[in-house]
Amino acid sequence: MSYYFGNTAMPSGFSPVLDQAQSQLNSARMSHAQIQQELQSLIQYRAMTPMSVVEGQQRDGEMSQLRVRLRQMEDEMNGLRDTIVRQQATIRNQSVAISNPRQYYPAPNATPTGCGDNPPQDRTVVQSMGPTMRSTHQTVYNHPSSVNPFGSPADRSSNNTGNPPSAHGGGQRAPGTGMQQPENNMALVPVSAVTSTATTINEQFACVFGMVEKFSWSHVNFPSSHGDNQLNRHIKERFLQAAAPTQAFPLMTSPATRYLLVAKVINAWIQDKVLRADSFRGFNANIDSMIDDAKNQVYQSTPAQVKFQLFNKIAAQMRELRQNAQFMRFVGKLAQDRGNELWQQIVLPLMHNKTSRDWDDMASLMEEAHRLAIMMYSTTDQYRFEMPEGSTLFKKNAMMVTSKQTMPNGMSTDQLEARGARVKLGISPRVVVKTSTPTGLINEKTVVPAKVLVDMAFR
Incomplete structure (x- = not known):
């Protein structure tokens, strides 16, 4: 099992309460900035779009709700800041107490031995x-x-002591090598591990x-x-x-x-x-030459049967590479x-x-x-990447909204498409796979939708 963010060791100078408060404050800052952006877009839309009295009152109500949410979040952030200040003061006091102990203890082993x-x-x-x-x-x-x-x-090789290095450096650190607290507190936001x-x-x-x-x-x-x-x-x-x-x-x-x-x-x-x-x-130079030869023969007008043979040739070379120890x-x-x-x-x-x-x-x-690249070219399928441009109409069958963006009133993707929502930023591409067969049949489908940020000015 392969974990993405595997370094769970707590940095020096942190406590669970401080870490949690800092994480909540960072998330609150992001949400506060997003709501401010939504409010700005709504104000701009309200000022520039002709609308009936009823619709105008509805938009005014939405803006009022957003302002209330902003005030609530500001109060919440102030409380979190107070908690962080208190925790930091506590940690400083504890550090002073540790640096001036009342009795002597054996010095810890400076050599990292793992957690x-x-x-x-x-x-x-x-x-x-x-x-x-x-x-x-x-x-x-x-x-x-x-x-x-x-x-x-780049210079890790000079530090090699013969022991297998960790893919995620955790555990104890030698004196003088303690982790620096980043200036950007976003780096302290706990991120759930992505399991490969x-x-x-x-x-x-x-x-x-x-x-x-x-x-x-x-x-x-x-x-x-x-x-x-x-x-x-x-x-x-x-x-x-x-x-x-x-x-x-x-x-x-x-x-x-x-x-x-x-x-x-x-x-x-x-x-x-x-x-x-x-x-x-x-x-392998010979395999490189064979892959290049097959790749250079693939055109949009190449018949499906020929494409199948060419991609099958590339897949065979990839399998041969993988068999090499x-x-x-x-x-x-x-x-x-x-x-x-x-x-x-x-x-x-x-x-x-x-x-x-x-x-x-x-x-x-x-x-x-790189694991993905190996998987892609170990089959006879052909992949196409389509990144949505800004101002493109949102299409639910080809796109998904980034999980960090909150839709107003729990709006669904069906409603976004029906109301003519547009893309503000494409983040990751739509992946389309085209499958050819020896008989010439072609099947094309979306395997991964594009991830997008939606422009909220459509409301």
């Missing part, structure tokens, strides 16, 4: 030259992760897209004018391409939507770099290298203070993305 309280978990592990990735079931050793000042695992038990490619697609959204939710920093001004042109262009020019800035500067825009950019990167027929180039080691190294590439190109400038957990979650995401 005895945490039972070993069954993880899929691939032995590679860098951080350990997963492929065959082994017991995970609870040694801490090691990161360089950038949070990236996908048995079908449909489940694996949903798993990977879900992990991307959870990664962004947990690790992306809050908007900051100073910080965003420091972003390089390459990253800014990615965000401008991910959303309409008029929407990119509001999405990036709102705490409720910033992480969704980042998730879309990461999804596009994985689609472009990992989910390809030639994703595993470099392991060294292939999964190669995949582990490939996932590490691509994780570093994604980290440097997109993730690094958009995160809080770097911790080992950041890379652990990235490593799990890269592992599952």
Whole structure:
């Protein structure tokens, strides 16, 4: 069983009450920002849309309800802030007491030995030259992760002591290596573990897209004018391409939507770099040549019988790769290298203070993305990705609303489509599979709907 967010060790300076209060405060902030956005959209719609007296009164009532909810949430956040301040004061007092004990105790062993309280978990592990990735079931050793000042695992090999490193660095830490509290408290939001038990490619697609959204939710920093001004042109262009020019800035500067825009950019990167027929180039030159030859013969006008034979040829080569005992080691190294590439190109400038957990979650995401690529090209099916553009009409059969967006009055997807709701941002693509047969029959269907953020101005 493979867990996505497996580092459950409590950072130094935390208590369960403080952790829970901080988590509730972060969630309340996100909800407060989202309600503010809904209220702003409703005010704009009310001011610019001609409507009857009855409808105008109805909209005024909705705005009044939203203002009441905002005041209630502000009171709740103030209470949580008071709780956090009290807990922090308690922790400071306890730290002083611990640092000045009344009697001497034997010094603890500085060598990390793992958490005895945490039972070993069954993880899929691939032995590679860098951080350990997963492929065959082994017991995970609870040694801490090691990161360089950038949070990236690039220099981990120099820290290798011969013990299998943990895929999720938990357990005790040597003095001086304590985890830093991130500036962005969103990183402390507890995220439910994503269990990699996908048995079908449909489940694996949903798993990977879900992990991307959870990664962004947990690790992306809050908007900051100073910080965003420091972003390089390459990253800014990615965000401008991910959303309409008029929407990119509001999405990036709102705490409720910033992480969704980042998730879309990461999804596009994985689609472009990992989910390809030639994703595993470099392991076997002959197989690379055969896959390229088959891939280059696939056109939109290629007959279905021929497509079946070509994709069957690619699947046969993929099966041959998987039979090689060294292939999964190669995949582990490939996932590490691509994780570093994604980290440097997109993730690094958009995160809080770097911790080992950041890379652990990235490593799990890269592992599952490469597992998905292997599954995709081990069959004769052909996959197409369709990302909804902004202002596209919402279609319930092809789209689903992100779980973080609350619909007014519990509005269903049927009602959204009937009332002409439009997409504000496509987050993950719709996945369409086209199945060919030796006789030429073609079956096309949606296996994973697109995940979208709905524009609430339609109400």
